[in-house]
Amino acid sequence: MTTTLTRDQLDEFGRELDAIRQRVIADLGEEDAAYIRGIVKRQQQFEVAGRALFYVPPAWPLAVAALSVSKILENMEIGHNVMHGQYDWMGDPKLNSRIYDWDNVCPGEQWKYSHNYIHHTFTNILGKDRDVGYGILRMDEDQPWHPYYLGNPVYALALMLFFEWGVAMHDLEVENLVKGTREWEQNKALHAGIMRKVKRQALKDYLLFPALTGPLFPLTLAGNASANLIRNIWAFNIIFCGHFPAGVATFTEEECLDIEGPNGPEESRGHWYYRQLLGSANISGSKLMHLMSGNLSHQIEHHLFPDIPARRYPEIAVEVREICERYGLAYNTGPLHKQLLSVAKKIGRLALPTRSTSQEPAPVAERAAAA
Amino acid sequence: MALVTTLLRSRAAAALASPHGVDHYLEQLNPMWAAHDVRARVVAIHRETDTPGACVATVTLQPTGTWRGHRAGQYVQVGVDLPGSARRMTRCFSISSAASLPGEQITLTVRAHDEGQVSKFLVHEARPGQMVHLSQAAGDFTLHESAATPTNNRLLFITGGSGITPAMSIVRTLLRDGYDDRANRKVTFLHFARSEADQIFAAELAEIAAADNHVDVHLRYGDQTFSEFELRRLVPDYRGTDTWVCGPGGLVDLVQDAYDGADRLRVEFFKPPTVSTGTAEGEVSFTRAGTAAANTGASLLEQAEALGLRPEFGCRMGICFSCTATKTDGTVRNILTGEESSLPDEDIRICVSAPVGDCSVDL
Numbered sequence: 001m002t003t004t005l006t007r008d009q010l011d012e013f014g015r016e017l018d019a020i021r022q023r024v025i026a027d028l029g030e031e032d033a034a035y036i037r038g039i040v041k042r043q044q045q046f047e048v049a050g051r052a053l054f055y056v057p058p059a060w061p062l063a064v065a066a067l068s069v070s071k072i073l074e075n076m077e078i079g080h081n082v083m084h085g086q087y088d089w090m091g092d093p094k095l096n097s098r099i100y101d102w103d104n105v106c107p108g109e110q111w112k113y114s115h116n117y118i119h120h121t122f123t124n125i126l127g128k129d130r131d132v133g134y135g136i137l138r139m140d141e142d143q144p145w146h147p148y149y150l151g152n153p154v155y156a157l158a159l160m161l162f163f164e165w166g167v168a169m170h171d172l173e174v175e176n177l178v179k180g181t182r183e184w185e186q187n188k189a190l191h192a193g194i195m196r197k198v199k200r201q202a203l204k205d206y207l208l209f210p211a212l213t214g215p216l217f218p219l220t221l222a223g224n225a226s227a228n229l230i231r232n233i234w235a236f237n238i239i240f241c242g243h244f245p246a247g248v249a250t251f252t253e254e255e256c257l258d259i260e261g262p263n264g265p266e267e268s269r270g271h272w273y274y275r276q277l278l279g280s281a282n283i284s285g286s287k288l289m290h291l292m293s294g295n296l297s298h299q300i301e302h303h304l305f306p307d308i309p310a311r312r313y314p315e316i317a318v319e320v321r322e323i324c325e326r327y328g329l330a331y332n333t334g335p336l337h338k339q340l341l342s343v344a345k346k347i348g349r350l351a352l353p354t355r356s357t358s359q360e361p362a363p364v365a366e367r368a369a370a371a
Numbered sequence: 372m373a374l375v376t377t378l379l380r381s382r383a384a385a386a387l388a389s390p391h392g393v394d395h396y397l398e399q400l401n402p403m404w405a406a407h408d409v410r411a412r413v414v415a416i417h418r419e420t421d422t423p424g425a426c427v428a429t430v431t432l433q434p435t436g437t438w439r440g441h442r443a444g445q446y447v448q449v450g451v452d453l454p455g456s457a458r459r460m461t462r463c464f465s466i467s468s469a470a471s472l473p474g475e476q477i478t479l480t481v482r483a484h485d486e487g488q489v490s491k492f493l494v495h496e497a498r499p500g501q502m503v504h505l506s507q508a509a510g511d512f513t514l515h516e517s518a519a520t521p522t523n524n525r526l527l528f529i530t531g532g533s534g535i536t537p538a539m540s541i542v543r544t545l546l547r548d549g550y551d552d553r554a555n556r557k558v559t560f561l562h563f564a565r566s567e568a569d570q571i572f573a574a575e576l577a578e579i580a581a582a583d584n585h586v587d588v589h590l591r592y593g594d595q596t597f598s599e600f601e602l603r604r605l606v607p608d609y610r611g612t613d614t615w616v617c618g619p620g621g622l623v624d625l626v627q628d629a630y631d632g633a634d635r636l637r638v639e640f641f642k643p644p645t646v647s648t649g650t651a652e653g654e655v656s657f658t659r660a661g662t663a664a665a666n667t668g669a670s671l672l673e674q675a676e677a678l679g680l681r682p683e684f685g686c687r688m689g690i691c692f693s694c695t696a697t698k699t700d701g702t703v704r705n706i707l708t709g710e711e712s713s714l715p716d717e718d719i720r721i722c723v724s725a726p727v728g729d730c731s732v733d734l
């Protein structure tokens with residue numbers, strides 16, 4: 001979408017957000033360190049409890065629940081955020097983005113490229129941000145329709161169940177292999193990295209821990225698989241609510257080149273923030289909901305400030321909303337069920353060819369004024 | 372205990388803890404438990420000198436069982452989570468106690484710099500019971516002699532200020548391991564301090580000087596600076612004598628001039644040697660901060676600091692990798708080796724890299 005702000009407004013908007021960023025970064029300290037260390041401790045307690053409860057067959061559901069909570073915390077509030085470099089300032093190698101690798105079949109190194117770099121830099125720019133539909137779904141009217149997309153809901157369901165695998169395979173750019181714009185050769189090293197992580201997860205969750213429970217092997221195996229599955233479903237839902245509910249804007253490359261730089265047209269800081277804001281959506285809810293989503297329920301704040309510790313997003317959100325009101329910009333938020341329904345509708349609707357352009361969301365400023 | 376350690380270090384344990392490693396879990400249970408990491412608990416702090424602005428203290432540390440011990444003269448990287456900021460700072464300190472075996476206590480003797488964060492913490496704020504992070508011991512400033520050197524050869528130590536620490540470790544080891552509290556060979560210990568009040572290990576050095584132990588101790592204060600003339604008087608064949616020098620740059624320069632390239636001289640720096648600027652051309656840009664300036668020829672770390680950036684650093688001399696940053700473009704010269712490299716998107720240690728012409732760093 002094209003911007004609704006004037007040049008001066010965009011620049012001022014950028015300065016205001018930069019000021020928030022600087023203030024929060026200068027304020028980082030012991031509380032943030034204690035918070036993340038506390039979460040790591042809690043996560044490990046859930047993990048140990050989960051693994052131990054598999055020895056008590058009647059407690060199987062509890063074991064699965066504890067292990068799922070542990071895996072969700074590890075992937076979302078710890079792994080995702082640490083690998084964004086949110087805690088690099090602490091200088092602790094165990095919480096450093098260069099070193100941390102998460103409990104997921106997608107190697108941290110690869111994810112940092114596809115997610116931190118590609119997705120966070122080119123957020124919602126069609127053709128550049130490969131997270132728009134993950135290369136397999138049609139998630140935007142401007143993606144040309146093809147009979148293949150009749151399967152949109154089925155692909156989405158499959159992606160949900162195998163989300164960690166989808167994220168890992170994501171980097172192999174299978175759709176580009178099919179199109180012939182990518183060579184198999186380019187995937188060899190990536191593939192080796194994924195296989196290494198796959199083997200480790202399989203060894204740990206599907207062989208060693210089940211074996212340690214002796215005759216309960218099949219139950220433990222099923223439990224571990226369930227925990228991985230529950231984490232997949234939860235992560236998929238949170239992440240799809242972050243960019244795909246109705247009203248979230250997408251951009252073309254040209255729309256983003258709003259100033260003249262030394263090497264030709266480029267995107268201004270103000271427009272970058274503008275795009276991140278309108279390209280993301282929040283989920284409202286309780287503290288627990290925010291924690292379990294790794295604070296990705298504050299997707300907007302996360303996209304504005306990806307390397308600020310996520311526990312700060314709620315406090316930042318208050319200011320961001322106030323700024324949005326002043327500039328007449330939409331701040332897309334809603335409870336989980338509402339955002340999920342909106343995403344589900346979109347997945348279904350876009351399985352079919354787009355009928356007319358009247359389906360496009362109304363310009364943001366208008367909606368904000370109407371609201 | 373040995374069985375537990377073997378189990379914790381086994382591949383099976385690593386597979387169960389994957390991808391985080393066993394230590395991730397052990398540390399939560401007890402900070403002194405580790406399978407690979409090295410940490411230490413502060414056992415005692417003993418004030419050596421009290422000169423305002425340059426206090427020195429000896430810190431006794433009990434390392435985790437993973438500590439592999441050290442050879443006299445080696446240093447260790449010490450990581451401290453600074454109270455208030457919660458930032459971990461890592462700095463190098465020589466071990467001042469005699470050679471240690473695995474798991475044994477060690478001491479560090481630290482001078483508090485006015486502006487220095489870690490040294491000030493260790494001297495003034497550290498309390499028994501606190502934990503610090505350690506590396507394994509490293510460094511070649513140790514008691515090793517060339518194959519051609521007879522093992523009872525004479526030894527010479529020339530040190531200034533806190534540079535006494537590695538030499539002290541060597542002398543303590545010689546006296547401890549030698550026969551009947553003797554070093555079993557002639558040792559000359561020449562030390563320069565700012566004043567008598569600034570003398571570290573004063574009592575112990577006086578004892579060593581008084582005892583019949585083969586060690587000659589010569590302490591010099593204030594204006595009594597190093598001279599080749601005096602060295603020749605103390606050790607006539609100093610160029611043919613295995614010598615260890617550690618101290619401020621000025622002292623090291625004078626000693627190096629006196630030895631004129633003789634290979635018996637070993638040097639330990641606590642600070643990197645100042646950069647020979649040579650030709651400094653081009654522009655240095657720090658892309659994340661969006662600032663750029665003309666190349667001054669100094670290290671990238673210093674140039675960044677001069678522009679008001681505060682990049683992370685540790686040893687400031689290429690040892691600890693704390694300052695690693697990505698050079699996106701341009702050529703840099705390694706200050707220590709003179710090696711140049713022009714690879715794009717290369718991880719470099721900015722404390723020992725000086726730009727050669729235009730250069731961009733992701734800082």
Ligand SMILES: Cc1cc2nc3c(=O)[nH]c(=O)nc-3n(C[C@H](O)[C@H](O)[C@H](O)COP(=O)(O)OP(=O)(O)OC[C@H]3O[C@@H](n4cnc5c(N)ncnc54)[C@H](O)[C@@H]3O)c2cc1C
Nearest residue numbers: 446463464465481482484486487488489490533536641676
């Ligand atoms: C192998 C080795 C062994 C050593 N052994 C010992 C030892 O046994 N005992 C001992 O006391 N010391 C030893 N040192 C020296 C010690 O590591 C340094 O003095 C260390 O810098 C002290 O850390 P700090 O955090 O207190 O000071 P730092 O914070 O590192 O500051 C040190 C000095 O650098 C300057 N500085 C700091 N920040 C900046 C900035 N942003 N811009 C410009 N300048 C700045 C300041 O002038 C300050 O005085 C050793 C060093 C090495 C490399």
Ligand code: FES
Nearest residue numbers: 685686687692722
């Ligand atoms: S600061 Fe230690 S390597 Fe640069």
